[in-house]
Amino acid sequence: MAISTPPRAASSTRQSRLHGVATTLQQLVHRPAGLIGLVIVVGLIILAVAPGVFAPYEPDAQTISDRLQGPSMDHLLGTDRIGRDTLSRLIFGVGIALVVALPAVLSALVIGLLLGIVAAWRGGLIDSLLVIVMDVLQAFPAVILALALLALLGPSLRNVIIVIAIAFIPNYARVSRALVFSAKANQWVEAERALGASTLRIVFTHILPNILPPLFILMAMDIPSAIVIEAGLSFLGLGVQPPTPSWGAILSDGFQNIIQSPWAVVFASIILMITTLGFTMLGETLRDIVDPRLSGLTRRRW
Amino acid sequence: MGAYLLRRLIMTVLVIVLVMAFLGALVHIIPGDPVTLMLGPRATPDLIAQVRSQMELDQPVYTQVGHFMIRAAQGDLGVDFVTDTSVMDLVIQALPPTLTLAALSLILAAIFGIPLGILSATRPNSLLDRVTAVFSVSMITIPPYVAGLLLLVIFAVRLKALPSIGSGDISDPVDYFLHLILPVTALAITWIGYIARLVRSSMLEVLNADYIRTARAYGLSDRRVAYKYALRNAIIPTIAVLGVAFGSLIGVAIFVEVIFARAGLGMLVFDAIQSRNYPLVRGGVLAIAILFVLANLVADLTYQIVDPRIRVRSGSSS
Numbered sequence: 001m002a003i004s005t006p007p008r009a010a011s012s013t014r015q016s017r018l019h020g021v022a023t024t025l026q027q028l029v030h031r032p033a034g035l036i037g038l039v040i041v042v043g044l045i046i047l048a049v050a051p052g053v054f055a056p057y058e059p060d061a062q063t064i065s066d067r068l069q070g071p072s073m074d075h076l077l078g079t080d081r082i083g084r085d086t087l088s089r090l091i092f093g094v095g096i097a098l099v100v101a102l103p104a105v106l107s108a109l110v111i112g113l114l115l116g117i118v119a120a121w122r123g124g125l126i127d128s129l130l131v132i133v134m135d136v137l138q139a140f141p142a143v144i145l146a147l148a149l150l151a152l153l154g155p156s157l158r159n160v161i162i163v164i165a166i167a168f169i170p171n172y173a174r175v176s177r178a179l180v181f182s183a184k185a186n187q188w189v190e191a192e193r194a195l196g197a198s199t200l201r202i203v204f205t206h207i208l209p210n211i212l213p214p215l216f217i218l219m220a221m222d223i224p225s226a227i228v229i230e231a232g233l234s235f236l237g238l239g240v241q242p243p244t245p246s247w248g249a250i251l252s253d254g255f256q257n258i259i260q261s262p263w264a265v266v267f268a269s270i271i272l273m274i275t276t277l278g279f280t281m282l283g284e285t286l287r288d289i290v291d292p293r294l295s296g297l298t299r300r301r302w
Numbered sequence: 303m304g305a306y307l308l309r310r311l312i313m314t315v316l317v318i319v320l321v322m323a324f325l326g327a328l329v330h331i332i333p334g335d336p337v338t339l340m341l342g343p344r345a346t347p348d349l350i351a352q353v354r355s356q357m358e359l360d361q362p363v364y365t366q367v368g369h370f371m372i373r374a375a376q377g378d379l380g381v382d383f384v385t386d387t388s389v390m391d392l393v394i395q396a397l398p399p400t401l402t403l404a405a406l407s408l409i410l411a412a413i414f415g416i417p418l419g420i421l422s423a424t425r426p427n428s429l430l431d432r433v434t435a436v437f438s439v440s441m442i443t444i445p446p447y448v449a450g451l452l453l454l455v456i457f458a459v460r461l462k463a464l465p466s467i468g469s470g471d472i473s474d475p476v477d478y479f480l481h482l483i484l485p486v487t488a489l490a491i492t493w494i495g496y497i498a499r500l501v502r503s504s505m506l507e508v509l510n511a512d513y514i515r516t517a518r519a520y521g522l523s524d525r526r527v528a529y530k531y532a533l534r535n536a537i538i539p540t541i542a543v544l545g546v547a548f549g550s551l552i553g554v555a556i557f558v559e560v561i562f563a564r565a566g567l568g569m570l571v572f573d574a575i576q577s578r579n580y581p582l583v584r585g586g587v588l589a590i591a592i593l594f595v596l597a598n599l600v601a602d603l604t605y606q607i608v609d610p611r612i613r614v615r616s617g618s619s620s
Contacts, residue, residue: 033439135313136320139595140587141553144571148587151575152328228445232557235447236572255451255561262455269448276443284439 027289034285040278048095055088059245068261078263080253086264089245090271096246097275100157101226104164109219111165112172117203119173120180130177134170142167143229150238160239164226175218179211213290220283224276231272247272306606314599319371321591325584326370330363340578357581379585384577389585392570397589399469400566403558404551406486408544411493416540418494419501423536424528426506434498441495447557450488454561457484467563485558493547500543505536538608545601549594 028034047054056076063083070078077087119130137145146163153159183189184207192202233239234248235255242249247268254264337353338345354360357380358369373380379389418438422431458466470481508514509532517527556568563569567586574582 132316132320135317136324139317139321139591141550141590141594143556144553144587144590144594147556147571147575148325148328148583151578151580151583224443232445232447235557236560238575251447251451258451258455258459262459265451265455269452272448273440273444276445277440280439280443 024286024289028285031285033281034289037278037280037282037285040274041282044094044098044275044278047091048098051092051095055085055091057085057088059089059092060084060243061088068257070261070263077267078261080250080264081257086250086267089250090247090268092245093247093250093271096157096240096244097227097230100161100164100230100240101223104161104226104230105168105219105222107161107165108168108222109172109215112169113176113215115169115173116176117180117207120177120184121199121203127177130173134173137166137170142225143232146229146233147236147238150233155238155241157240157244160230160233164229167229168222168226172215172218176211176215179214180207183207183210217283217287217290220286221280223283224279227279228272228276307603310599310602314595317595318592321595322371322374322588323367325588326367327363328584329359329580340580374588379588380581382579382582384579384582389581392582393567393585393589396565396567396570396586399564400552400555400559400568403482403485403489403555403564403566404548406482407489407551408493408548410486410490411497411547412540412544414490415494415497416501418498419536420505420528420533422498422502423505423509423532424524431502434502438495438498441491442499444491446489446492446554447561449491450485450558450561453484453488469564481562481564485562485564488558488561489551489554496547497540497543501536501540504539505532508532508535538605541608542601542605545597545604549597549601552590552593552597
């Protein structure tokens with residue numbers, strides 16, 4: 001996938017970059033999809049930061065007499081099999097979803113970027129080797145790779161972050177490699193070199209600022225995928241373990257009692273759908289604003 | 303084209319060989335002892351040693367990986383020591399239900415997705431187009447297990463209209479078919495949205511091309527232009543995406559198989575992980591990876607063959 005970056009001014013100052021962020025935000029809120037996405041994502045972040053303010057109960061507080069209930073005034077979204085309040089668990093679950101997805105995607109970006117830069121800059125054997133290793137990792141559907149690694153690592157929150165990061169690294173390595181290749185071909189890189197700039201200087205002050213925007217867009221669009229994979233792994237019992245209120249664990253719990261009370265499954269499904277929809281709308285709108293040519297970056301990852 | 307094809311095929315074989323090596327070595331890359339994991343804390347040291355030697359874990363890593371690869375290439379994935387059956391036989395048994403599930407989901411996705419995309423593209427910015435756009439994004443972002451669980455709640459638990467457990471009786475076609483409806487729909491939803499969007503955008507791209515304007519100038523009706531010229535071009539990326547979708551569905555099928563308690567590759571891997579049956583996990587994952595790689599290869603080649611423009615371009619990109 002060859003993506004050419006817009007030839008930005010190599011010496012973009014901090015101020016002009018801030019200005020760029022401000023105009024992007026302005027454009028974002030002027031598009032319905034962007035506004036809806038932004039509102040959902042900001043709302044989720046608020047819930048994640050201060051779940052205690054919004055949740056009516058503690059996530060593990062049990063009222064055994066109120067087991068498997070439907071929505072009521074006491075428990076707006078009902079209760080689970082040991083009488084825990086579903087609404088409270090879902091609210092505390094926002095934090096779990098983000099605490100897994102954000103570090104996973106961010107580390108995939110950083111590691112993939114480093115690998116991509118080294119491969120594109122060094123070329124030759126190192127490059128070919130990297131391409132093959134990434135091909136092997138991408139020979140598995142992301143969920144299956146994560147699952148196989150988790151089966152050996154053992155289920156835990158930290159391990160879920162690690163396996164999702166590993167599943168996502170190849171795409172970042174590939175895209176950064178292509179971006180560095182095309183940035184390298186620009187004349188201003190050659191000019192810098194002629195002026196005696198070191199490789200590190202060229203990479204950090206000239207290549208990176210040019211290739212980061214598309215990578216951030218990719219990251220924004222991978223966050224919902226990471227959330228979906230985490231919840232999926234936890235649903236299968238291989239991810240975040242109970243009693244941690246992960247959405248996947250809530251789904252799994254509800255699934256086991258689906259005949260008696262389907263409410264937990266219904267509400268956990270709804271919050272998952274709203275979350276993925278919000279992040280996707282935000283990510284796609286950002287992509288369309290920053291660079292519509294990047295639409296090829298949309299990929300299904302689960 | 304010939305050179306490209308050859309290079310692509312060689313790469314595919316290389317990747318599959320390396321995937322085997324990766325899976326063979328995985329147990330050593332990752333900390334922890336699979337035998338202790340498998341047998342649990344109550345296993346005696348003697349038993350652990352016996353199983354280790356049975357699984358050849360007491361030999362050097364490269365010997366183990368080498369043996370695994372040579373045998374896997376000959377179609378021998380080892381023996382499942384829980385049931386004492388060949389892993390290969392278990393994998394082959396699990397293939398047809400998963401392939402059926404994935405294939406039917408794709409057909410369903412195409413049947414709904416393509417017409418939706420055409421309708422939106424021929425009436426851009428109309429109410430119908432906007433509604434379809436919202437529905438498409440929503441469908442794309444629904445996780446497959448959420449779709450499965452919600453369908454289960456609505457049609458099996460509440461309405462009790464459709465069966466929810468098992469694969470049905472294959473000798474009774476109606477029963478078998480009824481058991482397929484919910485799982486197939488759950489898997490298809492994402493791709494209906496995806497295909498609708500893809501068909502719309504690629505048709506619009508073509509409809510703005512010069513030759514379409516020429517065709518219109520010659521007095522051809524909008525209908526004729528849309529269906530005879532624009533659709534033909536828009537269908538190419540769609541066909542390629544069907545290949546990618548097939549690969550993805552083989553992986554995602556695990557959720558739907560677990561939710562609806564269906565036999566299949568995903569269920570095989572899930573059960574094997576639950577019982578810590580490492581050789582079976584490895585065999586199942588290998589089968590999924592091979593299908594995934596082949597589906598992507600087919601998608602890629604279809605794209606190359608059907609669209610001559612890509613062929614010219616492929617010389618420069620790797």
